[in-house]
Amino acid sequence: MSLKMHFQVTRSAFQLQVSLTLPDQGVTALFGRSGSGKTTLLRCIAGLERLPDSSLTFQDQVWQSSDRFVPVHLRPIGYVFQEASLFPHLTIEQNLHYGFKRIRAADRRIGFDEVVELLSLQDYLKRYPDQLSGGQRQRVSIGRALLTSPKLLLMDEPMASLDTTSKQEILPYLERLTEELQLPIIYVSHSVEEVMRLADHMVLLEQGVVRAQGELQTVLTDHQLPFSHSEHAVSLLKAQVFETDAGDGLAKLQLEQQHLLISQTHLSPGRLSPITKGDSVRVSIMARDVVLARQLPESISLLNTLDVRVIGLDPDTDKSQMRVRLQLGKQTLLARISKRSAEQLQLQPGQTVYALIKGVAVNS
Amino acid sequence: MELSHADLIALWITLKLALISTLALLILCAPLAWWLAHTPCRAKVLVEALVALPLVLPPTVMGFYLLVLLGPRGVVGGFLESVGIGHLAFSFTGLVIGSMLFSLPFVVQPLQNAFTIAGGRVLEVAATLKASPFDRFVSIVLPLSRRGFLTAAVLSFAHSLGEFGMILMIGGNIPGRTQVASIAIYNHVEAMDYSAAHQLSIILVGASFILLLLVFALNRRFKVVSVV
Numbered sequence: 328m329s330l331k332m333h334f335q336v337t338r339s340a341f342q343l344q345v346s347l348t349l350p351d352q353g354v355t356a357l358f359g360r361s362g363s364g365k366t367t368l369l370r371c372i373a374g375l376e377r378l379p380d381s382s383l384t385f386q387d388q389v390w391q392s393s394d395r396f397v398p399v400h401l402r403p404i405g406y407v408f409q410e411a412s413l414f415p416h417l418t419i420e421q422n423l424h425y426g427f428k429r430i431r432a433a434d435r436r437i438g439f440d441e442v443v444e445l446l447s448l449q450d451y452l453k454r455y456p457d458q459l460s461g462g463q464r465q466r467v468s469i470g471r472a473l474l475t476s477p478k479l480l481l482m483d484e485p486m487a488s489l490d491t492t493s494k495q496e497i498l499p500y501l502e503r504l505t506e507e508l509q510l511p512i513i514y515v516s517h518s519v520e521e522v523m524r525l526a527d528h529m530v531l532l533e534q535g536v537v538r539a540q541g542e543l544q545t546v547l548t549d550h551q552l553p554f555s556h557s558e559h560a561v562s563l564l565k566a567q568v569f570e571t572d573a574g575d576g577l578a579k580l581q582l583e584q585q586h587l588l589i590s591q592t593h594l595s596p597g598r599l600s601p602i603t604k605g606d607s608v609r610v611s612i613m614a615r616d617v618v619l620a621r622q623l624p625e626s627i628s629l630l631n632t633l634d635v636r637v638i639g640l641d642p643d644t645d646k647s648q649m650r651v652r653l654q655l656g657k658q659t660l661l662a663r664i665s666k667r668s669a670e671q672l673q674l675q676p677g678q679t680v681y682a683l684i685k686g687v688a689v690n691s
Numbered sequence: 692m693e694l695s696h697a698d699l700i701a702l703w704i705t706l707k708l709a710l711i712s713t714l715a716l717l718i719l720c721a722p723l724a725w726w727l728a729h730t731p732c733r734a735k736v737l738v739e740a741l742v743a744l745p746l747v748l749p750p751t752v753m754g755f756y757l758l759v760l761l762g763p764r765g766v767v768g769g770f771l772e773s774v775g776i777g778h779l780a781f782s783f784t785g786l787v788i789g790s791m792l793f794s795l796p797f798v799v800q801p802l803q804n805a806f807t808i809a810g811g812r813v814l815e816v817a818a819t820l821k822a823s824p825f826d827r828f829v830s831i832v833l834p835l836s837r838r839g840f841l842t843a844a845v846l847s848f849a850h851s852l853g854e855f856g857m858i859l860m861i862g863g864n865i866p867g868r869t870q871v872a873s874i875a876i877y878n879h880v881e882a883m884d885y886s887a888a889h890q891l892s893i894i895l896v897g898a899s900f901i902l903l904l905l906v907f908a909l910n911r912r913f914k915v916v917s918v919v
Contacts, residue, residue, distance in 0.1 A: 375815055399818040406819035412812050416834045425830075426820030468816075475821055 330479070330511075334371050334381045343367055343378070343535040349528070351386060351479070354505050354512045356522040356543070359532035365515045368532070369481050372513065373406050374399040385479060405472030407482040411464035413456035419467050420452040426475035436476040437508070445507065446470045446500055462493030466500060473508070480512045486521065501525055503600070519554070523547075523563055523611055524690045548659040550641045550652060555661055560614040560650065562661045563690070568594070568606045577630075580608065583656025588630045589687050609690040616685040617662035619651065621672055623681055631684040635660060639676050640669060653682060697866050698891055701875040704783070708871060709851035712790040716798040716847050717840065719791075724802035729810050742799045745792060754860025757789050761861065781863040786871075789861040790851045797846035805839025806832070838910060845906045849899055 330349040336342065343364045349355050357365040370376040372383065374390065374397060383391040390397045413422050427439060443449055446466045456464055465485055472480065485501075486494045498521075505512060505525060516522050522529060522543070530540040531552065539552050544563045547554045554560060566582040571594070573579040578594045580587040587610065594602055602608070623632065635653040643650050649669040651662040660682060674680070694702075723742075727735060745753060761768045761779040768778030779785035809832045817827045855873040862869030864878070872891055879888035 373819060375818070399815075400821050400823055404819065406816075408812065408816065410812070412816045414813060414816075414831065414835075425817070425822075429821040429826075471820065475819075 329386070330372070330513075331384045332372065332382070334368065334378050334383075336378045336381075341367075341535065343371075345532075345535070345537055347530065347537060347540065349513070349530070351511045352509070353527035354514055354525050355528040355530060356526035357513060357515045357530050357532060358517065358519075358522055360517060362534075363532040364535035365517075365532050366483055367535075369483050369513060369515050372479075373404055373481055374402055375406075403476075403478040405475055405477035405480045407465075407469050407472050407480070407485045409484050409487050411456070411461070411468040413464055413467055413471075415456055417455075418452065419448065419454055419456070419459070422456070422467060423448070423452075423471050423474055426471055430475055434476055437473055439474065442470045442473050445473075445503065460493065461489050462496045465489060465493070465497055469500070469504070473504075477510065480510050482512060482514045484515050484517070487517075498524060519559070519561070523561070523609075544658065548652065548661050550639070550650065555614070555641075555650060556644055558615060558645070558663070560661050560663060561611050562614065562659060563609055563611050564655070564658050564660065566608055566610050568602055568604050568608060571602065571604055580610065582610070582633070583658060585633050585655075587633075587684070587687055589689065593687075593689055611688050611690050612660065612684055613686060614650065614661040614663035617653075617660065617664075618683040618685065619662055619664055619668070619672060619674070620681045620683060624683075627683070629683045629685065631687065633660070633682045633684065635680060635682045637674055637676050637678045637680060640674060642666075653680075655682075694890060695887065697870075698872075698875055698887065700867050701870050701872045702891070702894065704868075704870065705852060705872040708783070708786055708790055709848045712787050712794065712851050713798075713844055713847040715787070716791050716794060717844060720795070720798045720802055720843070724799050725806050725810075727799070727803045728806035743796050745794075746796050750793060750854065750856035751860055753792060754789060754857035757785070757792070757857070757861045761785050761788070780861065781865060781869060783862075783869060786858060786862045786869055789857050790854060793854055793857055794847040794850045797850055798843040801839045801842040801846065802836065805836030809835035841906060841909060845902060849902055852895060852899060 329351050331347075332349075333346045335344045341362075341364070345364075345368055357368060359365045367376060371378055371381065377391075377396055380393070381391055382393070383389075388397075389395055390402055413419075414425065417425065423439065423442070427435070443452070446469060448467060448470055451459060451463060451467065456467070459467065469485065486497060489497065502524065504510075514522075514525060526543050528541070529543045529546045531538045531546065539546055539549065541549075544565075546552060548562055549555060564582055566580040566587065568578065569581040569586065570579040572591065573588060576591050577588045578591045580589065589610075594608075618629075633655060635655050638652040638654050638659070641650045641652070643663065647666055648663055649666045651664060651669065651674060653660040653662060662682060672680070723738075727739060758780055759765050763769060763772055763778040763780070765778070768780060772778045779788065813831055813835070814827050817831050822830060853873060854871075855877070858869070858871055859874060862871075864870055864874055870878075872895060876888045876891045879885070879891070
């Protein structure tokens with residue numbers, strides 16, 4: 328049960344060589360710079376582009392092979408374009424109904440009211456697209472795609488054409504969508520921040536070729552990939568809420584049998600539903616916000632200290648810096664420290680050290 | 692003031708000519724305009740230039756060539772004569788053909804503009820929303836390009852009402868068959884019957900004005916479309 332694809336094309340200024348098997352659950356990010364072929368790949372999956380000598384199988388259905396090509400309107404997909412592209416001559420309600428009424432009632436797994444509620448569209452139903460803001464329109468276009476009860480949702484940078492405020496407005500809805508609907512999503516993006524908040528799985532595309540793919544956490548901290556090289560290198564860690572109120576306005580998270588304290592106000596930024604004890608959250612820690620110590624320092628203002636084990640050290644693009652991969656239970660934490668400190672601490676693989684955490688962000 | 696029987700017939704022929712040629716143009720030009728709006732083909736500019744030709748040519752030039760072509764010794768007329776249908780010079784069918792050629796750019800250009808907006812991305816969206824190609828045409832293209840159709844229809848209709856030079860060439864001046872209002876007016880003036888000329892003229896002025904008024908009023912009611 329998965330999405331298997333093989334696409335290849337070489338044009339004068341562009342090539343795409345992709346053989347992939349993607350999970351048919353959770354959110355898969357297609358990540359890459361502009362021109363890396365991620366949108367073309369998504370259009371191929373949807374059937375909006377037809378490349379020769381390619382094949383595509385979703386679960387047990389062949390969508391494309393040498394002698395078969397299922398046209399777009401017969402594939403059980405939803406597609407959200409970069410621009411909302413609502414039908415200008417129809418009201419919001421009619422836009423939402425467009426796909427809904429074109430599928431058989433027996434195939435409708437997602438109800439009209441459910442989508443209106445999920446995306447808070449109640450107030451717009453009677454309006455026309457030009458009376459809505461960019462963020463509101465994009466919410467409608469997501470709802471419109473969902474109402475065809477797709478078995479696979481494809482999203483092509485749905486926030487790229489929005490300003491920062493609209494992005495902040497729409498992100499919580501996307502998060503809710505990924506959590507509440509058991510729907511596999513392929514999400515094209517060039518923003519690490521978006522990917523960290525939404526994706527479980529990542530495919531890194533470079534010039535039309537798959538450079539890496541795997542679980543998001545693994546790809547982000549892989550020392551052979553560019554993410555861990557930059558000064559924005561970040562580790563993504565899975566944690567559970569241990570106490571929503573640990574006193575002094577703090578909340579306590581449990582992370583691999585250890586604890587992290589964070590401000591309660593940072594616990595659920597922009598979330599639509601409140602977070603409660605036992606909920607899973609993903610926290611991100613910038614590599615440059617991790618300080619390493621061999622002894623536990625006393626009288627220090629930092630709240631969070633984790634016991635970790637050194638996995639390995641890698642040189643950084645900045646030659647004064649070293650990147651240190653640290654083992655935290657089954658997860659990996661990255662630290663970026665000066666080369667001089669690494670030498671003074673005599674860091675060796677296998678050694679146990681204290682990681683002092685300067686900043687934690689909760690992603691979802 | 693009373694219109695003569697011949698004038699009434701001339702008005703009726705004018706109306707019939709405008710209606711038939713407009714309807715035929717809309718049907719025939721829609722595929723051509725769609726092709727022009729969406730083709731990546733380079734021959735497109737050539738076709739666009741050909742379509743625009745009636746805008747700049749003197750109507751008598753086009754009428755002259757049509758007469759040569761459709762007449763008994765022309766390629767088309769001669770062929771029709773040989774299969775027993777008869778040539779088309781000085782016939783109502785000839786008038787329709789001439790009138791259609793003459794109004795071609797007035798129909799193709801508004802439709803092409805409308806189809807440019809109504810094509811592309813919104814059609815892809817409709818496809819992802821389970822609409823078949825025919826369904827997409829009916830539910831998206833037609834409503835989004837109704838302004839274009841309206842503009843094309845009115846321009847072509849009004850233009851046919853006023854055509855003179857080409858009709859004189861291809862249709863001649865046969866009362867009851869090919870004599871249209873504009874030519875009847877010319878005849879009245881030639882005969883120094885200014886009051887008859889005036890009667891017909893004022894009817895054309897009134898009809899054209901009411902037609903345009905209708906268009907501008909309707910256009911205001913249709914939502915201005917831009918895809919956002």
